[in-house]
Amino acid sequence: MGNTNQDTKMFGLFKNNSSTKVFSISHIGDRKENQDSLIHLKSGLSECYLVADGMGGHSGGKLASTKFCTAMSQLFPLYINNIDNIDNIDNNNSQDINNLIDDARLQMCQQVKAENPDLSPHTTAVLVIYDKEYAHIAHAGDSRAYLFQNQALTWQSKDHSIAQLMVDQGDMEETEIPQDQSQNILYRSIECEKKHLINISRFKIGSGDKIILCTDGFWCFVKQQELLDLAQSSKPKKTLKQLTQKAYRRAKGDADNITALLIQFPTT
Template identity: 30%
Template sequence: MRVLSFSEKGCIRKNNEDSFLVLSDHGIFAVADGMGGHRSGEIASATALRELEKLAPRLKGLTDQDLEGWLVESFAQANRVVYESSTTEPENAGMGTTLTALLVRETSALIAHAGDSRAYLWRGEELKVLTKDHSLVGELVRLGQISLEEAEKHPQRNILMRAIGADQQIEVDCQKIALQSGDVILLCTDGFSNVISDQELASEFSQPGTWEECLERLRLLILERGAPDNFTALCCIME
């Protein structure tokens, strides 16, 4: 498996509140998009990923049946630490973060998710979104109250319904997928997915050339479009 990534603050934000994690030895990969005043957003995202990293050594003795439990507990631990910091340290009040994680074991993978960062699967020239956005706008789309086109320009599209550190408990979406040779799993923050549509992403993935060239084209495209938010992408290529 090959892993490619980039993370940038974009053209408007003063600092990068996104974080990403690559622990190839443990098969753990994750992205997080922090929120909060001053520098609290970057503290929240980095804290959540640090908790995953601390718990990663426990994976060595686990069977495949135990992996989802490890992910749920890791998210719960990250939530506890971020929530405690946000409620006890005034400078971090209100901070939180999205968290989308991928756990790869041989021919299968688990996705765990909270927030509006995303995981995509590219397989056989088709792109599939593996996660659902835990946002107000995402919920309105699922309820049929607004269209996808309306969601892209909705003034409240940044309001999250679920995030690490937002409450004492966190609900985690988990799913397992069987991997195939040639699969590509992309994890990204909304600074990426809000600027490049799913159709454009599929088109770029279909172009000839290396994956390094593809990711660089996408990075430059976001910058050309003004990169209004921090943006992060982490690409796992199954070879």
């Protein structure tokens, strides 16, 4: 419990010409290193927001999340330039985004293996590609996306975990996931050994909508009402820091890395 403010990174307000605003934070928790990574990118009329959580159960977790984000930052502009109408991408025709993610995965693997061939890098990933009208949300693992529209939580991603499968089968309540031992047993991630088809969800973005992207170190210890409070907050940077501190305290000395990113879409 001896972490200081030096272990917390509050990222400054990211604001572009469209008035989309982004607030983000990353805290080391009680771990020896922070294996979480995050980026926000802009290319033409499109933007990409990404949170990744290197999986500590495998070797090379920190490298995995870092290299995946680096690869995405390099490849995203190239893919956007090759897509004439990204707003035509829907849940049944999302090959372009899947290709982008898979190419970033392959580049991650090449770079990590070049540094240490014995590593087995795995990372979760949750990302948003926004084109000024639609948000395309993709994820692998248990890093989550929450969509808020009309002052309410209208959608959240489903974890690729054994605990989530138990919920889907009716063997457990969703509220029990954070405390269940199978919460961090994942059957899908960004990894070198296997390519996973990534599910893409597509939403039309309205005035004042918000999206929260976060790792399990955040959502496991933050209540749903507190997420709504963050989405509605008039001081999101302050609220985000307060919730991160709450998540850290609630972990009672065993806090994972804690990372969250709030996207505020333009109000018209």
